[in-house]
Structures are given as structure tokens and as C-alpha cells.
Amino acid sequence: MRSRNPTDTCKLMGRLLMTRRHKMQRIQSFKLGWQLLNSEAKHLSISPSSLRKYSHGPGSFGLLFDIDGVLVRGRTPIPGAKQCFRNLVDRKGRYKVPVVFVTNAGNCMRQTKAEQLSHLLEVEVSAEQVMLSHSPLRMFTQFHNMCVLVSGQGPIKEVAENLGFQNIITIDMLRDACPLLDVVDHNRRPKGYVPEDKSLPQIDAVILFGEPIRWETNIQLIIDVLLTNGKPGSALGPLQYPHIPVLACNMDLLWMAEAKNPRFGHGMFLVCLESAYKKITGYDLQYEALIGKPSVVTYNYAELLVRKQAESLGWTGPVETLYAIGDNPMADIYGANLYNRYLQACQRARTRLQAKGSGKEAATSEEPPAMTSKELGGVSGMYGIEERLPESCRSVLVCTGVYSRDQQELPPDPDCTVTEQHVFHGHRDFRLDPSLTQPSFLVQDVREAVELVFQQEGCPLE
Secondary structure, three states: OOOOOHHHHHHHHHHHHHHHHHHHHHHHHHHHHHHHHHHHHHOOOOOHHHHOOEOOOOOOEEEEEOOEOOOEEOOEEOOOHHHHHHHHEOOOOOEOOOEEEEOOOOOOOHHHHHHHHHHHHOOOOOHHHEEOOOHHHHHOHHHOOOEEEEEOOOOHHHHHHHHOOOEEEEHHHHHHHOOOOOOOOHHHOOOOOOOOOOOOOOOOEEEEOOOOOOHHHHHHHHHHHHHOOOOOOOOOOOOOOOOOOEEEEOOOOEEOOOOOOOEEOHHHHHHHHHHHHHHHHOOOOOOOEEEOOOOHHHHHHHHHHHHHHHHHHOOOOOOOEEEEEEOOHHHHHHHHHHHHHHHHHHHHHHHHHHHHHHOOOOOOOOOOOOOOHHHHOOOOOOOOOOOOOOOEEEEEEOOOOOOOOOOOOOOOOOOOOEOOOOEOOOOOOOOOOHHHHOOOEEOOOHHHHHHHHHHHHOOOOO
């Protein structure tokens, strides 16, 4: 085995210490962000018009709806979706239970998505009911004052500003400042005189909001930023690894639109970016956080929205059960089941704390593997055990989107990600756990899903 140079060893130890120190700072900042968000949710003002949307009655459950493949395909409502929502509201248009739309889309504002849903479903949907893949970035306050490069399409600069980011550079801004970086498309290359690069501040982090329009441009410029430690116009020096932080929203490899077969999602763009970075450097691209379904932080955020709606309904008791309805086993079902596992872990942690406080010894039981920082959404440890969380989250899989009844089950061996007929469609940093891809319920469409939920809860839907 080749001996390690003493200088390299010192550098490695220094990096490990810096990484550990950074990790502790990240956890503290994340917890602070979570507390601020929770406080903000408790004091969130609901307009009188919003309050009038809800019907008052007993209940203890809430609904989380995916959008693409569940309610719509592209701009076309799925048959039964409109009738489903007619059943969820009373004659005055007031919702009977808390409803939150949890989508991995992220190239728009919440209000815009709410207006689209209101038009397509023919019921009023407020921005407070919509959660996009990037919504939890509000909690990552440690990045809000950094200079960040944002990637995606649509009004992503406005989206980033709305989330709290103060110093934003878009891919187009970077192209304009450094016109020689993007040369794949010959028609976009500088013609004749090439101006000098414009001055830009050093980039501290990269935020990937969603799939861009020109993948080759974004991949090239993002890797330029990573290889130059945030100074893309400068010449390459010694490789800085770990590189500057990268936060990615929406890991969906595929999604369902009007086409008969699934389309590429942002997860496919991430695969390309990861592959290019590793081919060039020999190292894995590292993520500071992976946000959106199936990460736990996404469902924790959604639960806050459900809790606030339950309060506006006049419910005095907690929401005991969440039902997550989706079409993608590796996003919607995996995420809901992972969150359910998180809820059970929180309950066990709370029981141990109570037992410790009373001087008693808590009963021990076999526990599932601990969740990774990436599965939690970018932070290690439990950050919700002090909250009154739901008892469970149950997953409902519909057959109108990515999943169809003709598909076979995932391979039973968790160490086997590829078989002759199956390829693991989850993100690289998430483990294949077949039990997490198995839904609590399998139904044909969203209307059948809602009817089943109300039957489970013993509540009349009509």
C-alpha cells in the first residue's frame, strides 16, 4: 500500500476537522431555522376569506396530495379529480379536512401554483395550501446571506428572494459576465470582439431549483463554479474538495405529463451533473441538502401547514394521521413511508426522554436503520421530538401517473439495485429499501383514494 505524504495527511486532518466543525454549525443553524419557521407558522395570519373556505366538524386526519400524475397530467385534469374535490368541499366551497398540495415542482411561486390548481380543479386553493420542492429552503438560514448561484427555469431569482436569499446570481447572469464559458452551442458563442469578463462576487453555494432549459449550459457553468471554488472566470488551481455547498430541490428522475410515458425530471439532470463531476475529478459530487420528496424535511414542513389549517378549522385536538396520495413509488410512497418511520422514531425518542425524566427504564424494541442526513433533508439528528407530531403517515399509491398496475414489484434484495427488468430510480444518496416503496393502499385514481381515506376514518364524504 502506498504511504501517505505527511503534508497530505495534515491537509486531510485539517479538512476533516473543518468538515466536523461545519457540520455542527449546520445543525445549529438548521434547528434555529426550524424554530423560526415553527414560530412563524404559529403566528401566521389567515385571512377571513381563507377561514371561510373550511367547514367545521370533528376530524383527526389531513390529506397530502401530489399534483402531477395524481390530479393533472400537464395541464389536463385527470378524470375524477374535479369530482374528488367537489366532494372535499361543502356547498359553500369550504374544505372538510386540512388539504395540502405537496409537489416536487419548483420553478414557480406558491401563489402561481395555487391559481393554476384553482382553475384546473374548480375549487379555491390558497397559497397556504401549496408546498413546492424548494419551500423548506426557508429554514436554511445559514445560506441566506451567502452569494448563491441558482439553477432552474422560470422566475427563480424571484423565488430565491422570496425564500430569504439576499445575494443571487443566475446562470444567465454568469453567462453574461463570463461569455467564454458557454460554448457548446456554436450559435451562442461570442462573435468577433470578446469583451473582458465582468466582475462577480465569489460564489459561496449552488442552489439547484429544478431542471433547466439548456442542460449543457448549466452543467458546464455549475462545474466551472465547483472546480474554481466559486470563481468561474479564473484559471483552475488545486482541486478544492469538499467543494462549496450544493443544495438540490426535487430528486424526481421521472414525472408524468400528457405523454403516454414518463418524462425526464430534475433527478435526471442531477444524474448528469454527478456523472460529469465525477468523470472530471474522480470524486463524488456532494450535497449539503437534498430537498423535496422523499426527504423527511419536506413532510415536516407539510405537517406544519396541515396543523395550521386544522387550527383554522376549529379543531382542538391534534391531527393524528396524515394520508399522502401520490403516483411515484420512489418519491411519494418512499417519502411518506420514510416520514412515517421518522414519526415512529420521534415517538420512541420522546418515550425514552419521559422514562429518563421519571427515573424509569423505557422498554426496548427492534428499530429500523437510522436515517441518514440526506434522508432527513440535510441535517443529522431528530429536530421534531419536542413537537406534537402526527402518530402516523399512510401512503396511497394511484395508477394514473408514473406507476401502473402492469409494473412488477421492486427487487426484494435491498443490496440489489439493478436486475434484468428493474433499475433503482431513487437518488444516489438514498438507500433502496423495498419496504419503503410499498404503499399502505393501492387504488386506481385520486377519487378512489379519497373515498378510501374517509372510509378508513369512518367519516361521511358526501
